[in-house]
Amino acid sequence: MNKIGIVIVGLIVVLTSCKKEEKIELATGDWLAKIEVSESQQLPFEFTLSQNEEGGYEMKVFNAEEVVTIDEFTFKGDSINIRMPIFEGHISGTYTSSEINGEFIEEGKERRVPFRAAHGISERFKVKQDAAVNISGIWETYFNVNTEDEYPAKGIFMQSGNKVKGTFRTKTGDYRYLDGVVTGDSLKLSAFDGSHVFLFLAQVTDSTLNGKFYSGQHSVQEFLGARNEAFKLPDSNELTYLREGYDKFNFSFPNTEGKMVDLQDPMFKDKAVLVQIMGTWCTNCLDETRFYVDFMKNNPDVDLALVGLAFEYAKTEEKAFEGINRLKEREEVPYPILLAQYGTSNKQKANEKLPMLNHILSYPTTIYIDKKGEVHKIHTGFNGPATGDKFVEFKEEFSKTIEELTSEKSESSS
Numbered sequence: 001m002n003k004i005g006i007v008i009v010g011l012i013v014v015l016t017s018c019k020k021e022e023k024i025e026l027a028t029g030d031w032l033a034k035i036e037v038s039e040s041q042q043l044p045f046e047f048t049l050s051q052n053e054e055g056g057y058e059m060k061v062f063n064a065e066e067v068v069t070i071d072e073f074t075f076k077g078d079s080i081n082i083r084m085p086i087f088e089g090h091i092s093g094t095y096t097s098s099e100i101n102g103e104f105i106e107e108g109k110e111r112r113v114p115f116r117a118a119h120g121i122s123e124r125f126k127v128k129q130d131a132a133v134n135i136s137g138i139w140e141t142y143f144n145v146n147t148e149d150e151y152p153a154k155g156i157f158m159q160s161g162n163k164v165k166g167t168f169r170t171k172t173g174d175y176r177y178l179d180g181v182v183t184g185d186s187l188k189l190s191a192f193d194g195s196h197v198f199l200f201l202a203q204v205t206d207s208t209l210n211g212k213f214y215s216g217q218h219s220v221q222e223f224l225g226a227r228n229e230a231f232k233l234p235d236s237n238e239l240t241y242l243r244e245g246y247d248k249f250n251f252s253f254p255n256t257e258g259k260m261v262d263l264q265d266p267m268f269k270d271k272a273v274l275v276q277i278m279g280t281w282c283t284n285c286l287d288e289t290r291f292y293v294d295f296m297k298n299n300p301d302v303d304l305a306l307v308g309l310a311f312e313y314a315k316t317e318e319k320a321f322e323g324i325n326r327l328k329e330r331e332e333v334p335y336p337i338l339l340a341q342y343g344t345s346n347k348q349k350a351n352e353k354l355p356m357l358n359h360i361l362s363y364p365t366t367i368y369i370d371k372k373g374e375v376h377k378i379h380t381g382f383n384g385p386a387t388g389d390k391f392v393e394f395k396e397e398f399s400k401t402i403e404e405l406t407s408e409k410s411e412s413s414s
Helices: 003-021 283-298 317-331 347-353 389-406 408-412
Strands: 029-036 042-051 057-063 066-070 072-076 079-083 090-095 099-106 111-119 137-143 151-160 163-170 178-183 186-192 197-204 208-215 219-227 272-278 304-311 337-341 365-369 375-380
Touching (some): 283 317, 375 389
Antiparallel strands (some): 029 042, 057 066, 079 090, 090 099, 186 197
C-alpha cells in the first residue's frame, strides 16, 4: 500500500473511532416512565429531563405536589445508570436519545423490576371517560382483606374533574404522594419516589372502593374502602411502650467512625433526647428526618439532642455505613446516625436489639426522653406532608412536646 493509501486508512480509523466515542444525548423535556408490577399491570410516572452548563442531566420526578430530583447519571456506550438521590435503588439499562429500557434495581432488597421510559409523553394515565364519581373525602379502608394480615388505613383524597391526588394513612405511616385519575368508575393512582413502586387500581362507586395495591412485583394486596368522614386510626402515641420491668430506654451502637455510642455519651448530658428508629431505605423515615433537620435549623438554641438508630437492608456493614453517610450528606443531617443492624430490617430481629420495647411496629418510631432520662412518650410511624391536616396536627403536637421536654419544669419533675 502506498503512503496515500496508508493516510486514508488512518483517517478512516480515526473518524470511525471518534464516531464510536460520541455520546448519545438524551432529549430534554417531558418523559413518561413505566415500571412493570405484574404481567398485566404497569406503574406510570412522569418526569422531566434538563441539562446544566456542564452537560450533566437533572431528572425531576413528579408525584402530585412532590418533586424528587435525581442528578447522578453515568454513561458507557449505549448503557445508562441513574442512581437515586438517597436510596440505594438505581435504574440500569440501555438508551437512545428518546428511550430508556432496563430495570429498577434494589440490590439490598434483592428486587429488580422492568423499567422503560419514552420522551415526549406526559400523560400519566389515559383518561377514556369522564369520571362517574367524585371520591374527594375520607375513606375507611382495609388492606389484605379477609386474611390474618388485614390492616386498616385512612384514604384521604381530593378530586378535580378526572384528576385525583391524596394518600392512604396507616397506623405506621402513609403511602406518600399518590397521583392519578378517575376514568369512568375506575380509580388509578401511582407513585415512584426513588424507593417505593406503588400502584393502586380500584373500581369505585359513590360509597365504596374495591381494588388491588401493587408494591413493585413483590406484593399484591386486595383492599376495600367505604366513605366514613368520622373514621380514625389508633393513637400513634399508644402503640409502642416500655415492657414491664423496664423503666429506662438505652442502646449502644457504633457511629460512622466506629465509636460505640449510648445515652450516657456527653452529647446527651442534661438534654432532652429524641431517639429515631429508622432506615435509610424508608421513605417515611426520610420525611421525618427532613422534618427534624428543618426543626433543628430553625431552632438552633433548643436544648435538645437527636440520634438515629439505623436498621439497614444492606448486606455488609460497609454498605450500610455508605447509605448512612449518603443520607447525612445529601440531607445535611446534623445529628449522629448509628448502625443498629444490617443485612435485614426484620422487626423481630430489631426488637432483639431493643428488648425494652413491647415491639417495633414501624419504621420510623421516635422515643421522646426528658432531661432526667425518663421516657416521656413513644410515637409510632410518621404522617408526612402528603397527609395534609394530619401533618399540620403532628407539627403542632411536636412543638408542644418539645417545649414540655426542654422547659425548666421538666428538669424538676420525675
